[in-house]
Amino acid sequence: MNILFIHQNFPGQFRHLAAHLARQPGIHVRAIGREQAPGLAGIRLHRYRPHRRAGKNTHPYARTFEEGVLHGQQVLRLLLDLQRQEGYRPDLVIAHPGWGETLYLKQAFPHTPLIHFCEYYYRTQGADAGFDPEFPLALHSAAAIHSRNALHLLNLENCDLGVTPTRWQHGLHPAAYRDKIRVIHEGIDTANLGPNPNAVLTLPDGRQLKAGDPVITYVARNLEPYRGFHRFMRALPKLLQAHPDCQIVVIGGNDVSYGSRPKDAPDWRTKLLRENPVDPARVHFLGKVPYATYRSALQVSAAHVYLTYPFVLSWSLLEALACGCPVIASDTAPVREVIRHGDNGWLVDFFDGDALVERMLHALADPRDGNGLRERARRSVRDYSVDKGIRGYLTEMERLLGHSFATIQAKVHQIEEIS
Structure with a gap:
């Protein structure tokens, strides 16, 4: 055949x-x-x-x-x-x-x-x-x-x-x-995704982030509004001020997959960093990385942020759940098909920056996940x-x-x- x-x-x-x-x-x-x-x-x-x-x-x-x-x-x-x-x-x-x-x-x-x-x-x-x-x-x-x-x-x-x-x-x-x-x-390849209590992510400057550290992750093929990059960046100054020890890991390129480039900057990363200055020692833009690095980032994550317009569902959301990440996602379609609020993740209004910050702080305050959300996140993606x-x-x-x-x-x- x-x-x-x-x-x-x-x-x-x-x-x-x-x-x-x-x-x-x-x-x-x-x-x-x-x-x-x-x-x-x-x-x-x-x-x-x-x-x-x-x-x-x-x-x-x-x-x-x-x-x-x-x-x-x-x-x-x-x-x-x-x-x-x-x-x-x-x-x-x-x-x-x-x-x-x-x-x-x-x-x-x-x-x-x-x-x-x-x-x-x-x-x-x-x-x-x-x-x-x-x-x-x-x-x-x-x-x-x-x-x-x-x-x-x-x-x-x-x-x-x-x-x-x-x-x-x-x-x-x-x-x-x-x-x-x-x-x-x-x-998604659930067989090769899962929590790793010994996971280590080495940053470009040589520092290491480990599972259990206060790390927020954000991933998109390219950093752009369709995947809520502008909403995420605008929430960071308040988060960084409220939690002086947290580290932010951002993975994604500077091209455009959907929508268009900004009119006043070469890419959305440049524009939003200019409008929302953050400490480069705490906010780490890794660009496009090998899959092993991406997986390590998810495995050290204390909370993974996934924001999107009502559009095609990203593999990264499912892979984050498979790694046992506490996921904070936008309350948009088709995310609602995957995330059950308070059970295997949290949903926030795409446009509510304060709610996003509050939810990230909540996740950082409970790194041990006393209510078992991480395990339920893993189980919930068996159907994928x-x-x-x-x-x-x-x-x-x-x-x-x-x-x-x-x-x-x-x-x-x-x-x-x-x-």
Whole structure:
């Protein structure tokens, strides 16, 4: 059986599923990604690059769609080349369609089942857009968002099955398509995450922070308002004054994953440090770090802060819970699906800086966690394990294909015995 993964940044959300399938007898896994995709050991990756960007004269509302067409066109060319040169035909395709790669896949393989990772369907109300009054949604931007969904509507129409990580993300999609979308989180590596009473985080200046120290952690792929970085930074001066011994560890880059850069500074870190001066001996910006360093930071954390607009749920929230961190999170969707206030973490109003400071001070005052919140945090993410995510995908894949993977493997064993 040939299974093809398509993801601009392969493996992306398919890391664990692709690796699992690649280990199975009788299953041959390939992938398609852009030229910068990191790839995955043991899986053949075909790289593509659009021959141009959207035109300068393309209407701003249609630019995302044109970019999608260019991605889809290039992937179609690649698929047709594989078909012609190698006789390649996938039996199943699993793809993230957000950049348009699968727009024309059915032109090459009309009968091949297609599973889409339906990460997000944009809304002008009730989600990220217009959530933060500091960044009001202009009419121009709302119109562009509305047009952007043309690509996603085609993606929903093209696929045979959709998968999305949370119930809230599922509910963002048009009602007409929800029946074909399943809620399956891809999972985090809970087996290699957990508390470590001997954890040590070495700072750039050589100092060491240890489990049990008064350490607050904050993590985001990039430091920006979508992940509440501005709210966190504005709370720090009051926290540092109220607790003279605490240390703050911030992990994340200075680029922009979502939204835009500030108009008066090169990045949000520069802008917010200028507006909220803090002691660099106590607030440590580590940038982007190796996974082992990130895990150590979570394991020494006395409280982990996770703030977000109503948007895609970050793996870092689940990984912090898996490490037994007392998590202080924004009372926003889909965080509420994971955090039960006072049970496995705490929820605070995204815009209430005083409540955030109060909750951080509370966590620092009870480092031994007398009420067992850390253990409940760990237990609460069992439903987000890699194993459960893989099982969920396999169930839907077998249903779509009409036979089980055990049947495929049994046939492989029979052939091996005959030969």
